[in-house]
Amino acid sequence: MTAIPNTVDEAEALLRSGDYLPNRSLATALYLSLSLGRPLFLEGEAGVGKTEIAKVLSETLGRRLLRLQCYEGLDVTTAVYEWNYPRQMVEIRMSEAAGDRDRGALEADLFSDNFLIKRPLLQALEPDEAGAPVLLIDELDRTDEPFEAFLLEVLSDFQVTIPELGTITAETPPLVIITSNRTREIHDALKRRCFYHWVDYPSAERELEILKVKAPGTAEALSEEVVGFVHKLRDMDLFKLPGVAETIDWAHALTQLDCLSLDPEMVNDTLGTLLKYQDDIQKIEGSEASRLLNEVKSQIAAAGAA
């Protein structure tokens, strides 16, 4: 188990030790959120590694990862707790048969810890030997406003109230990471309680580094071409730009196909791993792809010559 980082440098090193290469601003935001005990709010396009941060954090710190995947209509029974009704029914029937308990005792039994099904938010408040868990609230923008308002209460006090049991408060608050794809603006009141970070596409150098770590089997020349091509694509007018995840997928795919250097045909055949909309693929496929590829190759050649 690793200790919570004490400086921004340590925070950066921590993520790097988990094969995640952050930039300085992300490391700062993460360090602040860890040391001041406020949630980290990560926003960015799909596939830039938002969720990955939480996973790496739980791994490197040796904490438990609790993930709450958001969707429309998410409510308390799926996010916080639910009573185990079938078991309660059986218990009532059994106590009737045995006739050993009076009403008050039965009620106290029925609504006790034994019959409680704990969901991620409640689990996150429980003490853990390894230290407070990492709570990942994923794609918060998918849920609706009422849940957001509920979350506000949980995240500010780290406590939830179960009418039958009373209020449950976390001894040490969990490390909270919230991600959003911005399909909807999250309310300011929630953002205000968090450290905000916009996860951008990485620079070419950083992406090359990422490829080295995440797709180590890829030939160096190929990696350079892959990153160059993806960066060209990100300058284009596409509906969905390829993220880092797509770059890594593509590198894996090309390595699998024993490709050592990009050629137009290969690009056309594997374009589906990079672009996920038919319109975008149509736009790039064929002559546009070979034009971009030529540009990339000549740039790399020029850089090599210099």
Next chain:
Amino acid sequence: MAKTPIPDVPPEAAGPGGLLSENIMHFGRVLRRAGLPIGPGQVLAALNAVEAVGLGSRVDFYWTLYSVFVNRRDQRDLFDQAFHIFWRNPDILERMMQIMLPDAGGAQQSAEDAEEISRRLAEALNPNQDGGDDNEEGEEEITFDATLTWSAGEVLGDKDFEKMSSEEIRDALDAIRRMRLPIMEVPTRRFRAHPSGGRIDMRRSLRAALRSGSDYIPLMKRKRRTRHPPLVIICDISGSMERYSRMMLHFMHAITNDRDRVHTFLFGTRLTNVTRYLRYKDVDAALERVGEAVVDWSGGTRIGHSVHEFNQNWSRRVLTQGAVTVLISDGLDRDEGTGLALEMERLHKSCRRLIWLNPLLRYEGFEPKSVGIRAILPHVDEFRTIHNLDSMRDLTRVLGAETPRNMESMARWRSAAA
């Protein structure tokens, strides 16, 4: 710059607390004046954060303040500029000085977004500036212009919207203000207690059993909640639509203030999101803000370009959860429909229903001849006119029903456009 609250002592020289905390507070205030939503809470958080990170390097100091003060992507530039000016970076300060010079007024009108922000910041840094400031006068004038346009519209009211007199226009506006538009409700995944609901509410059933103390468990039911989907309005304000756009704006204002989850966009040659301005309760205040925000009134139309802009930047943010989209346009496109069909197809695929309101449709012999109209028609679910109060009221019936009401007429339009 005499009254600018720039600190006398560079922050590096001051220890934690004392001058530094004061400066951070001033910095927070500057950002607030520049329009960032920053309260005392954030300033305190910033102090804590700076204390935690320490004053080792300027870069860390920057990102520390950044992560506390910035909570939206579009605030990044503003923060960046403010930081470098406030915490003294000579290069950028020089650039800022130039922007703040009086002759910037002319450039400001054609303003690039970045310059616009800088001007806001300049005002925020220098709130008490008085006299000899062309910038402010320039702004006055713009505001004045906008109001003039609106009152001129009032006088010219009888020009159209079915040749109304100005008095009739006023009555019409009144009617619009009172208009309520029920959108059909769609089931959500949330439930509420209901005596004849389709599902059993276990939680309430068990509670009730224990409460009543009898031998049986009374079954409590629950039912899905319903809710209206978001409504997105994209309205054409180009020259050819001029006669209608004023009515449309009042109409949109009425809808926006009637419910939540309405998003409004205007376009001529470019797309502007005016949702926030239309939320002002007072219709004149709202329209005045819209007038300031939109730069392409009564110009040409670039429908394809504008819809493309919408698809790229907004569709994924506002068309979630099954939004109904209303496109108000006459379909006359300056770009001759270049790329329009593709963009309309994308738009159609991203929303629950796409309704096209076209004032040209009121003419008896209207035929979908223009390239733009023929590019749009195959991709809409509903094609209606909107040229008088009745057609607006009709729209309420359309929005209130789940399925398109006039499949036949849609089929006829499509074959006419093919």
